[in-house]
Amino acid sequence: MTSYALRRLIIAAPTLFMIVTLSFFMMHLAPGGPFDAEASLEPEVIANLEAAYDLDKPIIVQYGFYLGKVARGDFGPSIIYIDRTVTELLVIGLPVSIKLGLSAMILALAVGGSLGVIAALRRNSLTDYAVMGVAMTGIAVPSFVMAPLMSLLFGVVLKILPVASLEPRGGLAEALPMLAPITPYILPVVALALPQIAILARLTRGAMIETLRQNYIRTARAKGLGQRNVVWTHALKSASLPVISYLGPAAASILTGSVVIEQIFQLPGMGRFFIQGAINRDYPLVLGIVVVYALAVILLNLIVDLMYGLLDPKVKVE
């Protein structure tokens, strides 16, 4: 399994190279440049700026420079945040995004999975319909609608959580200072997890119903095992397979979702830097974030495949 993981990581290198190359040229093909504004700058000023960022060189030379720097782990200076390098910005943004994304993923799995199991066990009951109704709403309402509503309700009207930003504020932080550091993350994590909770609940329900019909479950029941034992020991493992295979796409949508959520809740994660960079044609910043995103997706897919191997005896990971 270790050698499999290593092999996968080695194959990832050319993928990453392709992503960097494509992004580099697509970024430079986009109309306009980083120094555009309503009034044009004098040619001398533009020449100085382009020289400062190596943009005066032919594009292929810039590409060579860039590859060389990235290979050494240097993503270059940011153009919009003049005092900072891209690496410095990643060091600020990455922990925030990881905390946000990972928490949302765990929350989605825990809540979505449990709801799905409950709905499957009480199939066609009121509980089932209620859970599935909520899940449908969760899938249908996009997070850019849900997030501002949540912020308005819990931040402005009820004043128990911060409206936005990483600073702890609101009733909860005052009543329980112990929880203060996590209060800024509560609303963003829930907003980010909601659509995934809904999808995971539906997936788990379907898989669970399917599994509960299997012969081996009937055998288990025939042996006289109780409901809890049947569900937890026998059914859940098999029912979790489709859920696990969805984790890859779920991680990807949480990654893209965080771009929106970070903007709405003003969290200094990578998503916000990504949008700023793209709008302002900050080539080094956007490329740096693309590399990190690509790495994250590659790693997450690898983890999902490894988990699959652990859970499903039919799949041999080697």
Added chain:
Amino acid sequence: MRLLTQLTVTLFCILALPASAETVLNRSGGSDPSSLDPQKATGNTAAPILNELFVGLLTTDENGRMTYGLAESHTMSDHGLVWEYKLRDGLKWSDGTALTAKDVAWSLQRLMLPKTAARYAQFFYSVKNGRPVNAGQAPPESLGITSPDDKTVRIELSAPNPLLPQALSSFSAMPSPRHKVEELGDDWTKPGQFVSNGAYVLDEWLPGTRLTLKKNPNFYDAQNVEIDTVNFYPTQNLNTVFNRFRAGELDAILNFPPEQISWIKENIPDELRISPTLGIYYFLINAKKPPFDDIRVRKALALAFDREALIDRLLNTGVIPAYSFVSPVVEGYDVARASIADMPMADRIADAHRLMSEAGYGGNNPVTFELAYDTQEENRKIAVAMKSMWAALGFNAELMDTEFRNLNRKARTRDYDIMRWAWFSPFNDASGYLNLLRTGDPSNYVDYANPEFNALMNQANSISDQEQRNTLMRQAEQILMEDYVIIPVFHYVSRRLVKTYIDGWNENARNNYLARYMTVNRPD
């Protein structure tokens, strides 16, 4: 024992005394500042922060008017070609190091060096050898900025520049601490190492979250600064900014979602501040392209466009209908409005029909063109309204919704028919607008080339008598407005929300709201 008890009680009493309450101002600040280095920084979001941190030879007073900063007097000689600024006594950097004229001159020289790559170096091209030094074609020592002694900054110009004082009050002309820049390189702007000379000094900067400034005890006017701490919260999402203001997290915000204006007027009218700014929203007409090379067609466009109806019914955001290019808030300048401004709408429509049929266009021979704007709800609304107003005349506008950078490319490469544009003048002076339309100016996107206009502007740019300049510039604007190469739509206003417990936040055209002039009486 009794003594010990007494001492303990006293100690407790002292500890229990409320610490002198610190005054804090929490304001929104667009995105993070591009830089805290005065020479390198760019853009609107750096300006309010740099204005708190640094002070140049000149600065602005509590009403946004220009006033002396580090300088206490100045002289101008040799027909406006030599300016000398005398510094105040006892100036210091925030770390206690003495600040002399040498620091100021060094910073201005630094602004002009090619390797600084400063965008605003171009505001100082009138300085002797300014352009060649910035282009790397002349040695830095040949620059006309020197410090003959520790208290004098001397600026020699190659041509008179009446806007020099305004350029000197902008953040790019503020001094950088030479001793720190030389010691730390680019890292001097990091918290802990940062040194400034203004009312405040950088305390903490958490990018994307908060930037905190603390009062600088070494500021020359520190005894009159009441607010101890200023927090800037970077917030780009207008709904989020507005919610944070409502929740009391922010005391002052620089913008809010326009659709909230009715709610605000009804519920928190005392906190709403609307005031005109130096910005203009307008359309560029590509007058080189047929049929827009025909002035009759261009004038018909301007005539048939009902700005008042658009602004009253569609925008409802307090903006001012525009018939001039220069903003009416420019100090001491009386704008030249297009002659169509005073015509009743019915006459304007009739006139437009007549002009179109004279030019050979109309219902049977429509003019089809692209109307481009950058993706924003307000722009789309305006473009749709214009399209329908123009349709009756035989114009068929095809809407082109694009991203700002692409719109920018279209302007620069003249790849457009008619497009939306906006301009915020960096100077409180008519030339801040009109210079953009001189032949050869890199921002003359309509390729306007009227020799009479150019001559008037060149004359106005070379004299220092402000009244005479304004007369010349008004004549130039009159000519421009009758050539119809641009269609002004409205003059921007700033829309702010400021809590009523803040005193000294005085609206002004330059958008300068310095915390050093404010007081906060927060109710508890």
